Amino acid sequence: MIRLKRVYEPPDAADGYRILVERLWPRGISKEHAKVDRWVKEAGASPGLRTWFGHDPLKWVEFCQRYFGEIRSRPAVIKELKDVIRAHDTVTFLFAAHDDEHNNAVALKEFLEKEH
Numbered sequence: 001m002i003r004l005k006r007v008y009e010p011p012d013a014a015d016g017y018r019i020l021v022e023r024l025w026p027r028g029i030s031k032e033h034a035k036v037d038r039w040v041k042e043a044g045a046s047p048g049l050r051t052w053f054g055h056d057p058l059k060w061v062e063f064c065q066r067y068f069g070e071i072r073s074r075p076a077v078i079k080e081l082k083d084v085i086r087a088h089d090t091v092t093f094l095f096a097a098h099d100d101e102h103n104n105a106v107a108l109k110e111f112l113e114k115e116h
Contacts, residue, residue, distance in 0.1 A: 002085065002109045007094040011035040016090025019081070021105050023047070026096035036094060038084065042077045045104050046070055057102050064107045071111055081112060 005015060007026050011034075020026075020036045023044030045053070045067050053063045071078065085091050097103035 001090050002112065003090060003092040004100070004105050004109060005092050005094055006100070007034050007036070007096055014090070015092040017084060017088040018092050018094055019043075019084065020094045021108055022094075022096050023050070034094070040077060040080060042074055043071070043081065043104075043108055055097055055099050055102055057099070060102045063102075064110070067104065067107045068111050068115070071108065078112075081108075085112070
């Protein structure tokens, strides 16, 4: 099971294995406070795609299409994530965005659940 959570929210035992799926470390949070089990930087959208998207919900569908193309080009990242998901009952993808519905972690979860 893949869960999603803002990295700024308090960790919880129900989170299971916590993976930060952002290219950049979130501002204003220490590594100790974040309680991240693994940081998969390459699971994050490229800088160019992040800048273009700007968390604009009107660009969400195209963002997902572009992001899925990027993630397909990183088979080692897909394998790493799938291996971790198989090894744990619950995995929580951590993200920094304020928008809970339009962010890299939401797109990644969709990609892994539907396409792989």
